[in-house]
Amino acid sequence: MLRHFAHPKRLTLVAVPLAVLVAVAVTPQVRGQQGAGAFESSDEVRAAIARAERASKRADRRAQSLERAAGQAEQEAEKIASQSAALAARIQETEAEIAVGKGQLQLIARQQRALDARLGERREPLIRLTGALQNFSRRPLVLSVFRPGSIRESMYLRAVLETTIPQVRGRTAALRAEIDKSRALRAEAEGVLRKLAEEEDRLSLRRTQLAAIETRKRLAARRRGGEADRQEERALAYAEQARDLDGLVDRIDAAGALRDELAELPGPILRPTRPSQARASGTTTRIPPSTSRTVRSPSGLRLPVDGRTLRGFGSVDSKGARSEGLLIRAGAGAQVVTPAPGRVAFSGPFRGYDRIVIIEHPNGWTSLITGLARSDVNVGDTLAEGAPLGVAPPDGGAIGFELRLGGRSANPLDHLSR
Template sequence: MNRRLPVIAGLTLAGLLGLPAIAQAPVRFEAVEQAREALDAARQQQRNARARGERLEQRAARSREASEKARAEAAALAARVQQAEAGIAASEARLALADREKRMLDRKLARRRTPLVRLTAALQSMSSRPLALSALQPGSLRDLVYTRAVLDSTIPLVREKTSALRGDLERARALQAEARQALADRRESEEVLLRRRKELVALAEQERLRARQAAGGADREAQRALVLAEQAIDLDELVGRLEAAGSLRERLAMLPGPVPRPADPGAARVAVTPPSPEPSATEPPARYLLPVAGEITAGFGEASASGQRQAGIALAARPRAQVVAPGAGRVGFAGPYRGFGRIVIIEHANGWTTLVTGLEILDVAVGQNVTAGSPLGLAPTRRGEVTLELRQGGEPVNPLDHLR
């Protein structure tokens, strides 16, 4: 028997029990933590969209007015679309998390591989020589007794240490199963998303047609909005002009109607006093939400590269993500605007205005009434930013302060 065998066995066992075999780069945990945060965020978005969809479906079932029912149904379907999008994001985050955890586990197992290989080779060499032949070789019996003593004292420790290794191998198999399930869930969510998007496109088109039929002057108003967009120097001026037009429209609507002619010409005229308008309230929209699910890439008031302060927030949207109306109101502008893609301006009650930019496809028209969660359109095909601005009386305010 090889005289080096006891030495090899002893050193190999020592390495297995804790001595470093090969210098390894330190394991980084930042990527795993980022994947966990992305998974938590996607699951929260999924829960929020599901709850909003259920609430809107109940509202649509209770609605008696056809237009209100249609808006609630469209908003509910848009919420279901966002729920499916969040499901895809959650599956992708689960897949990334499983992949990164498996890579960390592979590094951990690689550090243990060298002492395990040495121990296996030593044990195989020992088992290949019969005990009777080892006893006939000079010095082999002493080496065998020494090796046996080493093994008897360390085998319990080997079992204890390798139990963690067995657990790591089980974890590796579980991570592979998790990755396969995440892929299956993503495919299912993609199929649901495709089906619900088709339903939403059809429903949004019906809503636009109903809005156009209900408002005979909608085309003229849309034309005026386009003229204002061409005349405005920048986006701030466009929003200001639309706010002024919306305020004028509200004041005209509050004017009293014509006084009816008395039936008896000789009857005394009764002076009709027009109702005094109540002071305008300043309450923000009762329900306000983000137009698209995504990470906030620029906060309110942050300085841009040009030094200009952000008048709103920017959200990183998934490709072709569903964009919804943040609050209830009336569409004052919907169309392309130079440098901002397709934009939507929504006039809320009490002098509040919302501006959403960065859309590629629009599902609303000027003059259309929307509710919180109504579909506005889709984000760009490539990953991009959708911006949200909320103004009160023309002054930008932080939209995050009014989410509810």
């Protein structure tokens, strides 16, 4: 009879819920990695992943084009400019890939938390059952002979338990499936984390390469003489005279329009051989104002940084102020590039806006980028397409982007290159 009650099924009965509970207890959880609470729903996370994937593909295409241009450039300055812009595009590509990985981790963390909730609901009854089984299994059958009725009770209990084995196995099967899914999520998270580490290393290397190129550019600009210093002094004077950001942009717009009008003046007229025979033509050529040009969108206009749009053009905040541009949520230390080719008219801090950059583009356009933690351009620099401007704050932040024509704000989204 002792051999009958030591049947292996009794040990299996105890082992099944024990194994399940041990697995529940030791399974590592993926909890809130990389700011899992940054989005309110899984749909928002998936949308952010899709947005980052599109940004990565755009940056890759732009980088390939700029790398080809750098390879074909004959002049050293043109080659350096293309290399710098190509590296900035590669940095933005890597930042987008990191954003994709972080979004995937957020989805995994959300799925893991849902699994935790389901496992918690199923864990309590199994814990009570396992405790009873453990106590029962620790009592040797031979001791039952010293207690009246204990052998009969033991026979009854074990007979009942023999019939419950299929039910226990069936109820724990779903739990075991959930645990297997949790382990699969953990393996997926580990793979994403390995890829993130590789992308972080690649990002660090590319930023180092870009810093080296930017140093070469600054040294070359320093050798060109004092014209850049004079332009920077004039820009600083505009900043001191301007009462607000709009005033600064207006002054720079006026200076740019004056410079364009001076450039359109006709060249000197040669003195005739016989001055006494010279006759005035009787007509004069009027210099067309800068606003008379055909309005065309800036060439290749793009957003200066990838990220979610916090405020759109024309939106009104809680204080009743109307937005004159876009406000974009940039990642930590994200690379910011020029929206379009042009000339730097102002670069530096300005009255509560951290560092700003104002760029003059052809056809009378002006762009304004605010919220930079660091600017890497100087007044007078000529910027090629995609040239780096600076970086976002180390903890991320809002980058402002305004586009103006003749002092009037325009919606940048209406002029983006398709």
